[in-house]
Each structure stands twice: as structure tokens, then as C-alpha cells.
Amino acid sequence: MDWKDALPEIVTQPGSRLQFREPLAKHTHFGIGGEATAYIEVSTVSELAALARFHKQWDIPVAVIGRGSNLLVSDRGFKGISIRLVSELAxxxxxxxxxxxxxxxxxxxxxxxxxxxxxxxxxxxxxxxxxxxxxxxxxxxxxxxxxxxxxxxxxxxxxxxxxxxxxxxxxxxxxxxxxxxxxxxxxxxxxxxxxxxxxxITARMQTLFKQKVETQPFVEENAGCMFKNPPGDSAGRLIDISGLKGYRIGGAEVSTIHGNFILNIDNATAEDVLKLVAHIQQQVREKTGISLQTEVKRLGFD
Ligand SMILES: Cc1cc2nc3c(=O)[nH]c(=O)nc-3n(C[C@H](O)[C@H](O)[C@H](O)COP(=O)(O)OP(=O)(O)OC[C@H]3O[C@@H](n4cnc5c(N)ncnc54)[C@H](O)[C@@H]3O)c2cc1C
Incomplete structure (x- = not known):
């Protein structure tokens, strides 16, 4: 028996949902990425436990996805089961x-x-x-x-x-x-x-939100800060002084508002983003001697 035939027997709870060949671009803030072999919205702890055992028994890779706001999914997608937690798990x-x-x-x-x-x-x-x-x-x-x-x-x-x-x-x-x-x-x-x-508390929350909206891009698809800040410095500043704001490869562009954000401005592929990441790392290293490490997680590149 194929694992794909056995999977529907596990996903039975009301509020849960199983979809084969689900485009993960729909579930990431970048709007980038190919299909997951299976995508499940899991609504109960017991069903999640059954999925954990299923993953072990069939040796199928599983990736839990939150809101996909810190995630770059490969253009080839993810050969496995991606899970999102809903209902009792939220x-x-x-x-x-x-x-x-x-x-x-x-x-x-x-x-x-x-x-x-x-x-x-x-x-x-x-x-x-x-x-x-x-x-x-x-x-x-x-x-x-x-x-x-x-x-x-x-x-x-x-x-x-x-x-x-x-x-x-x-x-x-x-x-x-x-x-x-x-x-x-x-x-x-x-x-x-x-x-x-x-x-x-509400005023403080709103002030912080306003500051964020004023200093970071919120319209175009992105995955937040692409790089971690090196100790005592800011990745955005280093990208800025390296002259990379607005630099574009394919459909991916360094934000002109905040250099640490890569935007999907025109149907960018994961490959466009990774080429841009490599270019930024190389330029920043050349100009400042600092090696930037990525903050955004990757899925499906193995
Ligand atoms: C516009 C914008 C602004 C942002 N601003 C900030 C900011 O100010 N500060 C900041 O820190 N980040 C920021 N981010 C990045 C992002 O929102 C955070 O890192 C957030 O915590 C990621 O949560 P997520 O649910 O989207 O995780 P995802 O992107 O879905 O996943 C991130 C990683 O966590 C894993 N994961 C998620 N949920 C689970 C789980 N339940 N169990 C096991 N593994 C799990 C995934 O497999 C993946 O490896 C921003 C992103 C955007 C798009």
C-alpha cells in the first residue's frame, strides 16, 4: 500500500482538511514555492499524534508550517506532508x-x-x-x-x-x-x-505597529528580515551601505524602504531569491568584511 492511500484514514476529525498536491505558495507570505505532496490542516492533538506515528511508520518527511511568514519554499515544492495547526491547536x-x-x-x-x-x-x-x-x-x-x-x-x-x-x-x-x-x-x-x-498597553501596541509600518515594507510579498543582524550591527544598514537597495534579480528585489527585506515584486521564483541572497552576502562581505547569515528558513531544497 502507498502512504498516500493510507493517509486519508488518519485525517478524520471535523475541522481537519487533507489536500494532495497543494501549492505551498498559497501558504507563504513570499507567495513562492511548489506543491507539497500532501497538506493537512490538523484540528486536534490526537490527530496530530496519529500523524506523528504515521510519519515514523512510513518514514515520510513532515514539515509543520505556521503562517509561512519566515519561510522560503523551493520551486520544486516539498516531497512530504506539510501540516498546519488549527482549531484545538490554536x-x-x-x-x-x-x-x-x-x-x-x-x-x-x-x-x-x-x-x-x-x-x-x-x-x-x-x-x-x-x-x-x-x-x-x-x-x-x-x-x-x-x-x-x-x-x-x-x-x-x-x-x-x-x-x-x-x-x-x-x-x-x-x-x-x-x-x-x-x-x-x-x-x-x-x-x-x-x-x-x-x-x-493598547497605545504601546499601536505605537510599535505604526513604527513598523512606517519603516518596513508591508505591501509587497516578503518573508520579513532575510538576514540575522550581526552582533552590534544591523543587516539592513550593511545592505544599504553596500548600495544594494533596489537591486533586482528576476522577480525578486531588495526593498528600497528596508534593505533587509527581499520582495517578490513580479512572480519571483525561489531561485531568484536565493541568487539575490548569494549576491547580497558576497557584496556585503566584500564591502564590509561581514558574513550575513540568513534568518528565513528553507523548505524543500534537500
Ligand atoms: C512583513 C513581515 C514582518 C515581520 N516582522 C518580524 C519581526 O518584527 N520580528 C521577527 O522576529 N520576525 C518577523 N517576521 C518573520 C516571521 O513573521 C516570524 O519569524 C514568525 O515568528 C514566523 O512564524 P510563522 O508561523 O510564519 O512561521 P513559518 O514561517 O511558518 O515557519 C518558520 C519555521 O518554524 C517552523 N514551525 C512553524 N510552526 C511550527 C510548529 N508549530 N512546530 C514546529 N515547527 C514550526 C517551520 O517549519 C519553519 O522552519 C516578519 C515577517 C513578515 C512577512
Missing amino acids: KLEVDGNIVSVGAGLALPALSKTMSQRGLSGVEFALGIPGSVGGALIMNAGAWGSSFGDVVTNVTVMTDTGELVNLTHAEAKFEYRHSSLDTYFCVTGATLTLEPGDVDT
């Missing part, structure tokens, strides 16, 4: 200042709801179009705050379908990095937020 529960949040929830929704509840700590996240899972994996952040700062515990699933509760220390949050990508899937987290005044 739930939010608030008990005083302790918040339990599913990995599938969108960060801007979390940020808005917390401000309405008078809870401070995730105001910076309104302008980050990712999911909680992606923010945990990446330790997403802005304006001096990082998601890991408010995380007390993280729940992950192993490839035998078991849930494991990790402490903040075990998640090993660093600048745009954590240790969580060694597990099958991140399913959620517990956050400890600071009680405060609704109006003050």
Missing part, C-alpha cells in the same frame, strides 16, 4: 496573568486579545504576521523584546506522538533561534504576562 486560555496558547494561533490575534485583557508583554507582536509556533521556533521579536521573554513553558510533541512539557531554560531561546526544531512539532506554550492598564 486555542487561547487566560487565567489571571497566565496564558495558555496553542501553537496555531496568529501572533497579531494574541497581541490584540492580550491588550484588551490588560496584559502586557506581547505588544511588539501585532506587526509580526506569524503563528505562536513559528514565534517559539524563531524566538521572534522586535523593539528589544522577544517572544521567549514571556514564555514559562513550551509543549512539544515527539515523533511517537507524546506531549512533552519543556521549561523556559530547556527551550534554549537565543536571538532568532531556539532548540525547539528538534521535535516533531511545537503544540503550545504557557506565557506569564504583566497585568496593566488596557489603554496604556
Whole structure:
């Protein structure tokens, strides 16, 4: 029996959805990428556990995708199952200042709801179009705050379908990095937020959002910052002084607003983006001696 024939027996929960040959461009902010062999929106923990065991039993690659806002998918697509967490896996529960949040929830929704509840700590996240899972994996952040700062515990699933509760220390949050990508899937987290005044928190959230919209491109498709900031410097500044703003390869262009953003301005391919990335790295190294490391994750290039 082929694994593709066996898969529909696993995806049975109401609210879940299985699609073969799904274009992943539809699920990334870059709007780039070929098809996944199978794409599943998973709505329950038990179904996710069944998928973990399926992946192990059939030895099929699985990639969990959040909102695809930090992801470049190959033009050849992904030969495996891509999973997105919805419903039970995107739930939010608030008990005083302790918040339990599913990995599938969108960060801007979390940020808005917390401000309405008078809870401070995730105001910076309104302008980050990712999911909680992606923010945990990446330790997403802005304006001096990082998601890991408010995380007390993280729940992950192993490839035998078991849930494991990790402490903040075990998640090993660093600048745009954590240790969580060694597990099958991140399913959620517990956050400890600071009680405060609704109006003050909302005003701070809106100010940070406004600053972001004014200094970063928000119209064209992109994947956020392409490169990590080197210690004590900014990748955007280095790209700018290397004269690369507006530089274009195929349909991919370095933003003229913020040099660390690569835009898909005209049906860019993943190959266009990677050629542009290599050109930027080479030019910045030549002009400044600094090697830029990419922040955006890649899928389907193996
Ligand atoms: C306009 C724009 C602005 C941005 N601004 C910022 C910013 O200010 N600060 C910042 O840090 N980032 C920023 N980003 C990048 C991005 O939004 C963050 O990195 C975000 O946390 C990624 O979340 P995601 O759900 O989109 O992850 P995805 O892009 O879907 O995935 C990223 C990685 O995480 C993995 N992953 C996702 N969810 C799970 C899960 N549940 N379990 C296991 N693995 C998982 C994926 O496999 C992939 O390797 C921006 C992006 C855009 C497009």
C-alpha cells in the first residue's frame, strides 16, 4: 500500500482538511514555492499524534508550517506532508496573568486579545504576521523584546506522538533561534504576562505597529528580515551601505524602504531569491568584511 492511500484514514476529525498536491505558495507570505505532496490542516492533538506515528511508520518527511511568514519554499515544492495547526491547536486560555496558547494561533490575534485583557508583554507582536509556533521556533521579536521573554513553558510533541512539557531554560531561546526544531512539532506554550492598564498597553501596541509600518515594507510579498543582524550591527544598514537597495534579480528585489527585506515584486521564483541572497552576502562581505547569515528558513531544497 502507498502512504498516500493510507493517509486519508488518519485525517478524520471535523475541522481537519487533507489536500494532495497543494501549492505551498498559497501558504507563504513570499507567495513562492511548489506543491507539497500532501497538506493537512490538523484540528486536534490526537490527530496530530496519529500523524506523528504515521510519519515514523512510513518514514515520510513532515514539515509543520505556521503562517509561512519566515519561510522560503523551493520551486520544486516539498516531497512530504506539510501540516498546519488549527482549531484545538490554536486555542487561547487566560487565567489571571497566565496564558495558555496553542501553537496555531496568529501572533497579531494574541497581541490584540492580550491588550484588551490588560496584559502586557506581547505588544511588539501585532506587526509580526506569524503563528505562536513559528514565534517559539524563531524566538521572534522586535523593539528589544522577544517572544521567549514571556514564555514559562513550551509543549512539544515527539515523533511517537507524546506531549512533552519543556521549561523556559530547556527551550534554549537565543536571538532568532531556539532548540525547539528538534521535535516533531511545537503544540503550545504557557506565557506569564504583566497585568496593566488596557489603554496604556493598547497605545504601546499601536505605537510599535505604526513604527513598523512606517519603516518596513508591508505591501509587497516578503518573508520579513532575510538576514540575522550581526552582533552590534544591523543587516539592513550593511545592505544599504553596500548600495544594494533596489537591486533586482528576476522577480525578486531588495526593498528600497528596508534593505533587509527581499520582495517578490513580479512572480519571483525561489531561485531568484536565493541568487539575490548569494549576491547580497558576497557584496556585503566584500564591502564590509561581514558574513550575513540568513534568518528565513528553507523548505524543500534537500
Ligand atoms: C512583513 C513581515 C514582518 C515581520 N516582522 C518580524 C519581526 O518584527 N520580528 C521577527 O522576529 N520576525 C518577523 N517576521 C518573520 C516571521 O513573521 C516570524 O519569524 C514568525 O515568528 C514566523 O512564524 P510563522 O508561523 O510564519 O512561521 P513559518 O514561517 O511558518 O515557519 C518558520 C519555521 O518554524 C517552523 N514551525 C512553524 N510552526 C511550527 C510548529 N508549530 N512546530 C514546529 N515547527 C514550526 C517551520 O517549519 C519553519 O522552519 C516578519 C515577517 C513578515 C512577512
